[in-house]
Amino acid sequence: MRNMSLVQTELVAVLVAFNGDTPRVLTLDDGRSLPNGPLKTDDRSLQASLRAAVERQTGVAVGHLEQLYTFADHPPADGEPRRVAISYLALTRVGAERPAEHANPFDDAGSPAAWRDWYDYFPWEDQACPRAASAIMAILQRLDGWITRKPPERWEELRQRRDQVFGLNGESWNDELVLQRYELLYEAGLVPEAHATDVGGDACVAGLAMRHDHRRILATAIARIRAKIRYRPVIYELMSDQFTLFALQQAVERVAGRHVHKQNFRRQVAHQGLIEETGEESREAGGRPARLYRFRRSVVMERAVAGSKLPIVRAR
Amino acid sequence: MRNMSLVQTELVAVLVAFNGDTPRVLTLDDGRSLPNGPLKTDDRSLQASLRAAVERQTGVAVGHLEQLYTFADHPPADGEPRRVAISYLALTRVGAERPAEHANPFDDAGSPAAWRDWYDYFPWEDQACPRAASAIMAILQRLDGWITRKPPERWEELRQRRDQVFGLNGESWNDELVLQRYELLYEAGLVPEAHATDVGGDACVAGLAMRHDHRRILATAIARIRAKIRYRPVIYELMSDQFTLFALQQAVERVAGRHVHKQNFRRQVAHQGLIEETGEESREAGGRPARLYRFRRSVVMERAVAGSKLPIVRAR
DNA sequence: AAGATTAATACTCAATATGAGCATTAATCG
DNA sequence: CGATTAATGCTCATATTGAGTATTAATCTT
Structure with a gap:
């Protein structure tokens, strides 16, 4: 060595x-x-x-x-x-x-x-919440200013990147691009961390700041969770022992920062067979009592490690 | 700090x-x-x-x-x-x-x-090739020996892990579990690295060894590529400027270590719109000449960053 | 107690995607 | 010239997904 x-x-x-x-x-x-x-x-x-x-x-x-x-x-x-x-x-x-x-x-x-x-650190990431809209509005304005102060030959490229990352002009919002959005803001000098001097200050535009590169790490973490809940049952690690389907849905929505289709969500969850009814009901919310479920930890294993997505010929 | x-x-x-x-x-x-x-x-x-x-x-x-x-x-x-x-x-x-x-x-x-x-380092990973079958045969025999030398109350768990990782008894082979397979062999002492002393030696059973944890790193790399070719166009990074669809398919097959369905592979590739015909043909192989394609690098961007897989309601 | 409200749950339907095959076309090889 | 080797074109059944509509069962309000 x-x-x-x-x-x-x-x-x-x-x-x-x-x-x-x-x-x-x-x-x-x-x-x-x-x-x-x-x-x-x-x-x-x-x-x-x-x-x-x-x-x-x-x-x-x-x-x-x-x-x-x-x-x-x-x-x-x-x-x-x-x-x-x-x-x-x-x-x-x-x-x-x-x-x-x-x-x-x-x-x-x-x-x-x-x-x-x-979301105190990334207000624009919470698309399910109105505060994101105003955060994005402010951000886009600042970004435009930054772009136009760049040489004109880079405008096209930068605008494309902005559109892609914030889901503008035909692109749709991709909740997994947390890090890419943060890094664009960083490059544009819109987050306090970008200026080595002051931490804190202009929090309303770009969320709370952190020391060192800790906010970058947090962005990486959020991106990872958002990606992972799609193909691995990690959301259950955040749930208590018993939960209603609606609570589960809300957890997913709050993590992903967007709304999901209720009926389809239930269908998908039921279809996976990873949870089972406890037999009990919850009547904490207003309406019809909801059945309680628990995560079948035993079934997990490495199962459901992503779908093939390649046209692989089955052995059988 | x-x-x-x-x-x-x-x-x-x-x-x-x-x-x-x-x-x-x-x-x-x-x-x-x-x-x-x-x-x-x-x-x-x-x-x-x-x-x-x-x-x-x-x-x-x-x-x-x-x-x-x-x-x-x-x-x-x-x-x-x-x-x-x-x-x-x-x-x-x-x-x-x-x-x-x-x-x-x-x-x-x-x-x-x-x-x-x-595959010199992981002969059992090349499922498309007959040498994997004999490698696996030898490995399973050794694994069985290892398991039976463990306390009987662990047999069930270890056999389940073996089945899951090597696609036995109802489980199907998962080409992404490269690291898990290596680590099982490591724990079982079937790879030379597990014994600090000699590197090399019993290569026929468990592939070529490497120093330090480099084979573990290689396993991680193979697993990553296999996972990634499913949802990002990284396979094109390994192709030359022009290639036939069959060459592309073979690249995928050699990387994934398994066969894919030819017609479905072509359909999927065509459907993605990431490549375009060059207009030229290749007649290197025996039969009907194959059209040559090139990767449309411009289209890539972060596009196709995985499908949603969550029942997210569309904005539009 | 009746009606409004809030959820949970059950179903339907169309559009796509996927897994498996069969059939046809166009070259080279002997 | 027929056998061989690929490339390419199509079909079909089954899943999966996105979007709704409809129904059921509680609580809350007046």
Whole structure:
């Protein structure tokens, strides 16, 4: 093996829980950081140690844990060591979370922790909610300004990118492009992080800011969840033991940031055979009582690992 | 920011090119390592620097480059620094590769490099080829031995896992489970890497071995490509400028390790509208001459970023 | 207690997509 | 000139998906 540079390596976790009505993410530092800490030399596997740390410190049973992405910051000018962040996504259950004594799962320092609506950081992502419309309106105006200050030969390309990413002019909104949207705003200087100096400030246009590249990591996490709920039953990791179909639908809608067709949603869920009736009913909402279901955890396995989508000839 | 450990961080690249008839991967060290090198402090972004390094050293135009996964090795007992590998997948074109003077894209040392059939490392993955059948036969026998040496209360679980991963007893073969299969073999001690001592040796049962966790990284890469060709047009990154539909089909078949239905494949490809006729014909093969096509690179964009698969209500 | 309201649930229908095949066409090979 | 090898064209049954309409069963209001 060749000689290698020494690099500061940190772990960053995006802990997501569905707190009643909206997906929330565990933050530190008055909402400006994600839980993070150094990779310790004596940790077992990255994944195992992260799971243990999270469960020990927050009391949360982490249902689903996966690596997100590894980010390197921009090379520091002043000879400081390079910082690399290995980010993870952790899904936890309603009510299971306990932002307890030690809120930072990596560190015993214990800075004030809080669960925050992830749409506070990305208001334009919540298409099911009217606030997105005004956020987008403001964003598009600023983007136009930015584009027109660029050389005219780039206008076409930039406008196309804007249309594609925000679902304009014939393109339709793609809820999975969270990161692409954030990066466009970043390039355009519309998010505070883009200016190294102040964090905070112009929050109404571009959502709450975070330190370092933590908002980029959060964007990556949201994009990953949105993509994943389409082909893997990860949404159940966010549900409590029993739930109504409507609650399940709302969870999906809040995560995806858009409405789904009720009847078709039920059909799809029923068709998958991943849940079963508990026999009980919920009459918390106004109308006709809804049946309660539970997730059939035993059936899961790696089953339903995406459909083939290739015209593969069956063996049988 | 808190204090952080110093960790040896290396980059590992899986360069894939379609060399005539089979997918090949660039290897060093007589096929036992993947190209790798340290993360340098002055590199720009991880991705950009990797792309530049690969293109400079191999002369390859890397069409598609994406991060794969970040692996941490097992914690070293003797107080050595922890090693972390950030792995990337790079797709290059037929004929574009030049395993040249400096074969290692990260290092000017220049150790002997070679493109090798990736199925040399995973013979059981090539379901379209008879050698897989014998490989699997041998593997299953060994696996059975391993399972029966475990406590009987685990037999059920382990057999289920074996069936699921190798497509036995009602389960069907899932070509995307490359990593899961490798890890099962690893746990069972059927791959040489599992015994720290000798690398090489019993290659006929479990394929060629690699140093460190490089074969695990290669497994991750193959799994990623197999998954990705289903919903993104990455297969074209491996094709030359002009190709016949049959060549395209063969590329998909060799990558996925299984046969596809010819007519349905053509229908699907035509339906996507991502390629266009060049007007020319190829009469290299025996029979009726085949039309030549080219990839419409302009149409790509982020389009076709997966189908919704959620019953989302359309805006329109 | 009747009617309004709120949900849950049941069905229908058309448009597409997918898996499997059969049939036809157009070259080369011996 | 017929056999062989591919490419290409079509058909058909089955699923899957997107959009609705209709019905049922509770609570809430007056």
